Amino acid sequence: MGTVVLYPSPGMGHLISMVELGKLITKHHPSISIIVLTLIPSFNTGTTASYVRHISATFPAITFHHLPDIPLDPLLFPSMEAIIFELIRSSNPNVSNALESISLSSNITAFVMDMFCTPAMSMAISFNVPGYYFFTSGACCLAQLLYFPTLHKTTTQSFKDMNTLINSPGLPPIPSSDIVGPLLDRTSTDYSAFLEIIEQFPTAAGIIINTFEALEPRAIKAITDGVCVPDRPTPPIYCVGPLVALGGGGSHECLSWLDLQPSGSVVYLCFGSLGVFSRDQLREIAKGLEKSGVRFLWVVRSPPSNRKEDRFLPTPEPDLDELLPEGFIDRTKDRGLVVKKWAPQVDVLRHKSIGGFVTHCGWNSVLEAVSFGVPMLAWPLYAEQRFNKVILRDELKLALAMEESRRAGW
Structure with a gap:
């Protein structure tokens, strides 16, 4: 029996999508077990802990391995993105320990990381396990991000100041002020951290996207044709959406x-x-x-x-x-x-x-x-x-x- 390890970034939206991916895997491959590595900041545990308890009680094929908390002072960081990036970077030794522990009793067949968890790809390599990125937004957003290093090289100006339209493969023209938030200001630390994350996307064994082809055909074609990453091979993409956490039909x-x-x-x-x-x-x-x-x-x-x-x-x-x-x-x-x-x-x-x-x-x-x-x-x-x-x-x-x-x- 194989085990797929899932590693979502902090945040309920990312955790829920990753758990829905785990449900989908077990539906099609009942012999596969799912272990979710959870990184829950000490300053934001309530809702996440309740959700984890619910999933543990209702989906026994999905278990959770809680990574140790990293004692970071949120007041020292300029943004939510900055503290999440640092939490993920600082958690790499704990991820390695978790994979080591899991591998003692399970055959890890794949390690699926959230789009923000790129520092953990080195762990997949060291354990000789295929590493995949799970992209929690759509194919259009992925196409934009894959192409962004190319856009970055064409200008020294911040996109928030350009007042122009940005053209990327498979997408309509995007106003420069409407690109992904952390990439608006070239002088911010979030910009450089996010750019570093994006540049790691092509290193994956594959990228799993929460979308479906009928919804975003142009963007999906641009990615699979390789035009979004003109200077490197593009990994395979797998459209597995829509991953929707169906309600329980309870009363409210x-x-x-x-x-x-x-x-x-x-x-x-x-x-x-x-x-x-x-x-x-x-x-x-x-x-x-x-x-x-x-x-x-x-x-x-x-x-x-x-x-x-x-x-x-x-x-x-x-x-x-x-x-x-x-x-x-x-x-x-x-x-x-x-x-x-x-x-x-x-x-x-x-x-x-x-x-x-x-x-x-x-x-x-x-x-x-x-x-x-x-x-x-x-x-x-x-x-x-x-x-x-x-x-x-x-x-x-x-x-x-x-x-x-x-x-x-x-």
Whole structure:
């Protein structure tokens, strides 16, 4: 019996996608066991630990090996990306120890690393195990990143300052301000760290992508034809999506409320586990929903803290009376529901009452909407979401894009 070791980067979206990949492997190869190496920062354990317990209880073929925590002070890092990169780099000795321990009792047939875990490829080589990268976004984003070292060599200017269109194989023209977030500012440490990660992609035995060919045919062809990496061989790619964590069909107040709404009548607004708005922005969204007259289901999270030391802590329970306009919930109670912090998104999106989705364009959310045929209004917030917005609007024709004013911070 063989064992496939999966190594997701920190973050719920990446962990969930990797676990769904593990489920898919065991479905097609029941004799294969899955071990997931988990790297959970000490300052952000709650939601991840609960999810791991749930998977352990319901999918016995998937087990978890928890890597020791790395004592890093998040206040010393300029961004979330920077601390994640350092956590992954610093965890390499622990990854080696984990693989050594697993190999004593199991035949490791493959080591699948998250796209951010490229430092661990050296471990696959040292253990003589095929190493694969798992790309948690789409093929269009992968095509852009594979081609990015070529773009990097053509300019010394930061992409955020160019005010031009970027042309890459298999993609529509992308505004320079909409490329993947860490690559906007050439002078930042995130830029150099991310570029180093990208340059390692072609070293893999293969790249596994959470997409499917009918969704992104042009980008997939550009990658497989080798034109995105003009100076090196491109590894094989494997499209295994859509990997969607199907809901359990359990009870939640919002599902009971949706049961009472007409088919296709409700707009669902949710911006992911990290998507937050200021109090002023939340009030403007509320005003827009009230004036629109549409039925809505809105997941509201507390605004971000202004204190640097709070940026990695879980967001507190939102005080809706303080955050939203006075009387808003009462005035819209016949056609709207506001939910605090979280909703069972897959169960929501596949509900017959949902007619549209206002989304931050996180790739997991995009695939969930695509899987259930829900049209999207794109409102990107961070990471590669601005890039995804352009792809959804211009390439895939699956979304409209929210108009925005950069000066106002929207």
